[in-house]
Amino acid sequence: MAFQSNEKIITVRFFKTPAGNEPVRDWLKKQTAEAKKAIGEDIKAVEFLWPLGYPQVTKLDKDLWEIRTNLTDSICRVFFTVTAGFMVLLHGIIKKDQKTPKQDLDLAKKRRDSILSGGL
Numbered sequence: 001m002a003f004q005s006n007e008k009i010i011t012v013r014f015f016k017t018p019a020g021n022e023p024v025r026d027w028l029k030k031q032t033a034e035a036k037k038a039i040g041e042d043i044k045a046v047e048f049l050w051p052l053g054y055p056q057v058t059k060l061d062k063d064l065w066e067i068r069t070n071l072t073d074s075i076c077r078v079f080f081t082v083t084a085g086f087m088v089l090l091h092g093i094i095k096k097d098q099k100t101p102k103q104d105l106d107l108a109k110k111r112r113d114s115i116l117s118g119g120l
Helices: 023-029 033-049 102-119
Strands: 011-014 057-061 064-070 075-083 086-095
Touching (some): 023 086, 057 102, 086 102
Antiparallel strands (some): 057 064, 064 075
């Protein structure tokens, strides 16, 4: 995807657990080279073109969106929130069904709430 501007509208940050872990960064490291490249390009598109809509980005809840990456053999989703000019990556999954698993959505919402209550 070509970008019209060379300036980011929002900048990526990874959600950090109280122990200092970055679950989305760890999840990304486990993906195939193809998946890492595709997910990275989609994240970059959001940084430069925010706000971005369907099919790249879908709003799931108040202050919660997902980046939709379709790979050859799977579907990836990265959940994020936006605050103070940052796009905070909250949770990443490989989808196995049409519907997003409730436990994954609940985890993303919990992390979003943590960030929006001052946890950045």
